[in-house]
Every structure is written in C-alpha cells, then in structure tokens.
Amino acid sequence: MNNSHSDFLPNLVAHIVTVASANNDKAPSERELAENFGVSRGQVRESLAILEAMQLIERRAKSGIYLTVDAAGLSSMALLARAGVQLNPRQIFEAVELRKIHEIKAAELAAQRATEDNLERLRDILARSEQQIADGLGLHRLDGEFHLEIVRATQNEMFYKICSSFYAASEQRMPIYFGKSERNAKSHQEHQQIFDALYRRDSILAQALMNTHLGRAQSYWTELLDNNKEWKAATPETPPVAV
Structure with a gap:
C-alpha cells in the first residue's frame, strides 16, 4: 500500500465510517487502525489529526474517537466522496442548491470575462460530448x-x-443522473445554448439558461430524494423550481 496521505486518507476514512456506522459513531482506536492497515501508530495519529481538523472526527477524553460527518465542511465532502461515502439526503439537496446559486453567477461573469482559451476549451468539451x-x-x-x-x-x-x-463531492451521483440517453441529449443541447450565450457575451441570457439547466437537475434530485421519509422530515418546504 502506498502510505502517502493522499492514498491513505480515503482508505482510512472509508474504514472509520464503516466501523463507526455500526458502533454508535465510535471509531476504532489508534492501535486498531494501525493494525488494520499495517502502518505505524504515528502515521495513524498524524492522519487522524488531519481528519479532526476537517471536523470528520472528534476525540473525546476517556471515551475514544467519534465520527462527526454532519459537522464536516465543504473540503471534507470531497474527501468523503473519494472514500466512497455517500452524502445523506439533506447534504445532497444543499450541495445541489448551493451549486445552482454559484453557477448562475458564474455564467454572468463568464459572459463578461471568458477568454478565447476558455471558449476554445468549451468548444472542445462540446465536441467530445457530441x-x-x-x-x-x-x-x-x-x-x-x-x-x-x-x-x-x-x-x-x-x-x-x-x-x-x-x-468532487457529487462525482458518485452524476452517473445516476446521466443514466438515460434522453437526459444526455437534453443536457448537451442546453450546454450548447449556454455556450452560444457566452460567445455572444450575453450575460443576462447566460444566467437565464444556466438557471433553467440547473433547475432541471435540482428538480430531478428533489423528486428522487423526496421518496425518503427522513429527507422529507428534515427538509423544509421549498417553492417549485423554475424550469
């Protein structure tokens, strides 16, 4: 096993989540983790310090190490995704909602600031998509x-x-969304329309098209997750998404 942090951390997180999920959020001890991975306790301790800084775990005096995924920040979501840990329904909804807010603004700014290199890369992506x-x-x-x-x-x-x-946090979910051929074709068509608006430097149209495009994806995930009772109880009522 490659013992670098970039390789070790996702494996460590995956193991901690698996064990803690079946043990009231309590993770294995440093000694147990070192034995499981065949590494020194020093390496485990150093890695756990990183996870604690990311708010993925918490050390409790005279009690042990506990998983605290719900308190984790955005950077932690990417590590969890690399470890193969699924987001809970509320986290999925919040990530999709926040992505939509950010990317509508991104479309506006990109229409104003995109360079020829940016536009050429977008053309290449569209050609490969086709x-x-x-x-x-x-x-x-x-x-x-x-x-x-x-x-x-x-x-x-x-x-x-x-x-x-x-x-990075949504990487596992995207193959689900793009599992149907008609959804791929529709998404590509909308990408082309967004590109055309960016090329024409039409920031208002670019924003509107991005809102519709991401609203469609948000509606999909909302409908899918709405079948989950826990999701329905935890998520406040939201108005219909414009599409």
Whole structure:
C-alpha cells in the first residue's frame, strides 16, 4: 500500500465510517487502525489529526474517537466522496442548491470575462460530448468539465476551487443522473445554448439558461430524494423550481 496521505486518507476514512456506522459513531482506536492497515501508530495519529481538523472526527477524553460527518465542511465532502461515502439526503439537496446559486453567477461573469482559451476549451468539451452521445455513452464526466470551465472563465481562482469541491463531492451521483440517453441529449443541447450565450457575451441570457439547466437537475434530485421519509422530515418546504 502506498502510505502517502493522499492514498491513505480515503482508505482510512472509508474504514472509520464503516466501523463507526455500526458502533454508535465510535471509531476504532489508534492501535486498531494501525493494525488494520499495517502502518505505524504515528502515521495513524498524524492522519487522524488531519481528519479532526476537517471536523470528520472528534476525540473525546476517556471515551475514544467519534465520527462527526454532519459537522464536516465543504473540503471534507470531497474527501468523503473519494472514500466512497455517500452524502445523506439533506447534504445532497444543499450541495445541489448551493451549486445552482454559484453557477448562475458564474455564467454572468463568464459572459463578461471568458477568454478565447476558455471558449476554445468549451468548444472542445462540446465536441467530445457530441461524440460520447453518438457512442451511446453518458456525459457525467464531461458535464463536470463543461461547468467547471465556465467557472474557470470567471477568472476567479477562489471561485473555481469552491466549485471544484462541489463536483468532487457529487462525482458518485452524476452517473445516476446521466443514466438515460434522453437526459444526455437534453443536457448537451442546453450546454450548447449556454455556450452560444457566452460567445455572444450575453450575460443576462447566460444566467437565464444556466438557471433553467440547473433547475432541471435540482428538480430531478428533489423528486428522487423526496421518496425518503427522513429527507422529507428534515427538509423544509421549498417553492417549485423554475424550469
């Protein structure tokens, strides 16, 4: 096993979540984790310190280590996704809602600031998307590329880093959304319309098209998750999404 943090942390998180979920959120001890992964307790202790800083775990005096996923921040969501840990229904709703808020603004700024390099990368993504559809393949990876390139076109690096975390956290869910051929075709058509608005520097139209595009995805996840009783109890009533 490669013992670098980048490789070890996702495996460590996956194991902690599995054990803690069946043990009232209590995680294995440092000794148990070291034995399980065949590493030193020093490496485990250092990795646990990172997870504690990310608010994924909490050390409780004379009690042990406890999983605290609900308190985790945005950067933690990306690590959880890499570890194969599914978000709970409320987290999924909030991530989709926040993504929509950010990307509508991104479309406005991109229409004003996109460089020729940004536009050329978007053209390339659209061309590859068309080929994927022709080959009967889903757009779940190219969809992320397209949207993140629009965020990149805002020329705001912090904005790009924040939105990248959203996509890392949602990576597991995207193949579900793009599981139907008609949804791929519709998404590609809407991407093309958004690109045309960006190319014409029409920020108002770009915002409107992005709102409709992401509203459709938000409606899908809301309907899917609404069948979950826990989701229905935890989520306040929201007005219908404009599509």
